[in-house]
Amino acid sequence: MTDNGVLKVAMPKGRIYKQASKLFRQAGLPIPEDFDDSRKLIIPVPEANMEFIMAKPVDVPTYVEYGVADIGIVGKDVLMEENKDVYELLDLGIAKCRMSVIGLPDWKPVIHPRVATKYPRVASQYFREQGQQVEVIKLNGSIELAPLIGLADRIVDMVETGKTLQENGLVERETLFQVTSRLIANRVSYRMKNVSIQSLCDRLNAIISSGV
Ligand SMILES: Nc1ncnc2c1ncn2[C@@H]1O[C@H](COP(=O)(O)OP(=O)(O)OP(=O)(O)O)[C@@H](O)[C@H]1O
Ligand SMILES: O=P(O)(O)OC[C@H]1O[C@H](OP(=O)(O)OP(=O)(O)O)[C@H](O)[C@@H]1O
Known part of the structure; x- marks a missing residue:
């Protein structure tokens, strides 16, 4: 099965962003450095067929549950509190x-x-x-x-x-x-964009397990 469309990622602003963007870059996903200080809320990364939606951390599970983001990064604290209907895919081990x-x-x-x-x-x-x-x-x-x-x-x-x-x-x-940050996915996106989501998980997992 091939995936269609851009993978939309809800990325939390604030504390988690720095560590999450570092992890994504280590995994070979080219988030441009100048986005770190940008006030732009939607950041396209066409080279990776991705788009980052810069969100308030507590809103990430809502964007993912509604499917306006396919996947997102969120602290386990927020995930437990918000109790949204999303898949928890990966423990990123950051923002401990x-x-x-x-x-x-x-x-x-x-x-x-x-x-x-x-x-x-x-x-x-x-x-x-x-x-x-x-x-x-x-x-x-x-x-x-x-x-x-x-x-x-x-x-x-x-x-x-x-x-x-x-x-x-x-x-x-x-x-x-x-508490650590988790990668979460919309239930429908997980099926429809399974190839790109799985490939992202594999790349992130390789970095996490190498302990870099
Ligand atoms: N010292 C800490 N205090 C609170 N959260 C922390 C801490 N260290 C890591 N975290 C993680 O970072 C997330 C909070 O990030 P951040 O402080 O940027 O968001 P926030 O509390 O929603 O901030 P704001 O309300 O100012 O936007 C938490 O959900 C948690 O998973
Ligand atoms: O153990 P520490 O390293 O001191 O970190 C814990 C503190 O950080 C967070 O507050 P935050 O800075 O997010 O401020 P706020 O919740 O009061 O807005 C959290 O609510 C604690 O107050």
Whole structure:
């Protein structure tokens, strides 16, 4: 079977972009260097028969589920939270961090704690599995503020270096899961553009497993 059409890739702007574009370049996909600082949102790479759609990370699963992007790159955190109907094809092993429960050092058991997070679905599911009733408060950033100013007893947030926790006098209590970025695919595109998607996966896999 041959594939028709350009392969549309939802590429997250921000933290993941640098590592993802490096991986793609190592895999021989010619993302021009001048795109790194560009404000252009659609970046055609005709030599590779690809087009990059520069997306806010949290929106990547939506573009892929709706098929406006055939494939996308997204953190496991966002993938779990957004819970979209997409295939997870490959663990790219980049943008490593972890999802954790965090609180003040004088951690006390609380009957019905308030938990602030950017990830309400992930947090609710975790505490439900723990058999603990919590009130989840959705925030959009600076999550570490919540316990410091008395909004919440705990937070569920990403930890990478631990610098944010350290500088704000907070402690990590439990890790929910490790996070890396994943390659995801639209279900129909995966069938219709299987040859090009599979060939991309093979090239990326070769780089990932060589540990370069
Ligand atoms: N220290 C970290 N904090 C948060 N996410 C991290 C960290 N390190 C790696 N990541 C990964 O990077 C992704 C977040 O990237 P980024 O911070 O660019 O997006 P964002 O939080 O949506 O930012 P913004 O809201 O500013 O656009 C996460 O989904 C996660 O997979
Ligand atoms: O362990 P560290 O290396 O300190 O990284 C973790 C911090 O980075 C992220 O915040 P981000 O910079 O995305 O800011 P925001 O969520 O507050 O907008 C995350 O929400 C933590 O606050």
